[in-house]
Amino acid sequence: LKNMEVIHHHLEILNNFSKITQTQYMVGKASQPDVLKIQVELGLMNNELLEADQKLAVNVALLNILMNKAVNSPIYFPEEIQKDSLKFELGKLQEMAKESRPQIKAWHYQLERNTAQVNFAKWNYTPDFMLKLGRVTSPDGFRGWDFEVQASIPLWFWQKENYLLKMAQREKENIQAMLNSAENMVALGVQDTYIKLKTKERIFELYKNSILPQARQSLQAATLSYQTEKVDFLTLLESERTLKEIELGYYQ
Numbered sequence: 741l742k743n744m745e746v747i748h749h750h751l752e753i754l755n756n757f758s759k760i761t762q763t764q765y766m767v768g769k770a771s772q773p774d775v776l777k778i779q780v781e782l783g784l785m786n787n788e789l790l791e792a793d794q795k796l797a798v799n800v801a802l803l804n805i806l807m808n809k810a811v812n813s814p815i816y817f818p819e820e821i822q823k824d825s826l827k828f829e830l831g832k833l834q835e836m837a838k839e840s841r842p843q844i845k846a847w848h849y850q851l852e853r854n855t856a857q858v859n860f861a862k863w864n865y866t867p868d869f870m871l872k873l874g875r876v877t878s879p880d881g882f883r884g885w886d887f888e889v890q891a892s893i894p895l896w897f898w899q900k901e902n903y904l905l906k907m908a909q910r911e912k913e914n915i916q917a918m919l920n921s922a923e924n925m926v927a928l929g930v931q932d933t934y935i936k937l938k939t940k941e942r943i944f945e946l947y948k949n950s951i952l953p954q955a956r957q958s959l960q961a962a963t964l965s966y967q968t969e970k971v972d973f974l975t976l977l978e979s980e981r982t983l984k985e986i987e988l989g990y991y992q
Contacts, residue, residue, distance in 0.1 A: 741796070742991035743792050743988060743991070744789065744792050744793065744796065746984060746987045746988055746991065747785065747788055747789045747792055747984075748789070749987075750785060750980065750983075750984045751782070751785050751786070751789065753959075753980055754778060754781055754782050754785055754980065755782070757778050757781075757963075757976065757977075757980070758775075758778045758779070758782065760963070760966070760967060761774050761775050761778050761973065762775065764966075764967070769969055770973065771973075774973040777973060777977070778973075778977075781977060800815050803815060825941065826934070826937060826938070826941075830930070830931060830934050833930050833934060834926070834927045834930045834931070837926050837927075837929075837930045838923050838926050838927070841922070841926055843922055844919065844922050844923060844926065847915065847918055847919040847922055848919065850915050851912070851915045851916060851919055854908065854911055854912045854915055855912060857908045857911075857912075858908040858909055858912055944990075947986065947989065947990040948990070951986055951990075952986055952987065952990055955979075955982055955983045955986045955987075956983060958979050958982070958983070959979045959980060959982075959983050962975055962976045962978075962979035963976065963979075
């Protein structure tokens with residue numbers, strides 16, 4: 741829609757150029773090629789408007805299909821889309837993205853499960869201790885207490901690692917590596933998008949506060965200069981074309 745608004749606006753500018761050129765031609769300050777050139781520019785601009793209208797109709801039909809509506813259903817567009825700034829810093833966005841990714845959640849679950857397996861393997865790796873406490877009696881009566889400690893030592897106790905523990909630890913390392921890789925890829929994707937959005941914000945502000953106002957001032961100055969014969973007609977047209985490209989870039 742903004743594309744069509746810009747084209748409509750520049751049709752008005754060219755129509756104004758046509759009136760100025762006709763007036764300049766009548767008083768001998770403009771040549772006939774200038775008069776013909778503006779008519780060609782008007783024809784090209786009208787053709788551009790028709791193509792933009794055709795693209796809009798196709799896009800509306802496609803959008804209706806996506807919304808499960810009839811292709812000729814009307815769509816109501818907002819008058820103006822307000823630009824919003826990013827509300828979170830890069831680090832916070834990366835953490836939010838990691839927390840919301842099902843793949844990363846799955847890796848975390850597997851890591852927790854494997855950590856439990858490693859701990860279980862370590863417990864099997866250690867000796868089992870048993871404590872006994874009993875009364876010591878004799879025909880003469882109670883003589884005291886008997887305290888006994890027993891230890892059940894597995895055959896692999898003196899080895900550096902048992903097989904189950906070694907395999908569990910290796911699997912844990914692999915899962916941790918996969919989790920780190922997945923988190924790094926998510927962080928990279930968020931960072932790439934974040935940088936692009938920040939760049940777009942700076943470009944938008946540059947267009948809004950500098951490039952666009954200067955282009956409009958340049959067109960106004962060129963129009964006045966053409967009427968006073970300080971610039972030629974091609975310079976005037978170039979100012980209009982430059983403004984149109986800048987306005988289209990601004991709304992994109």
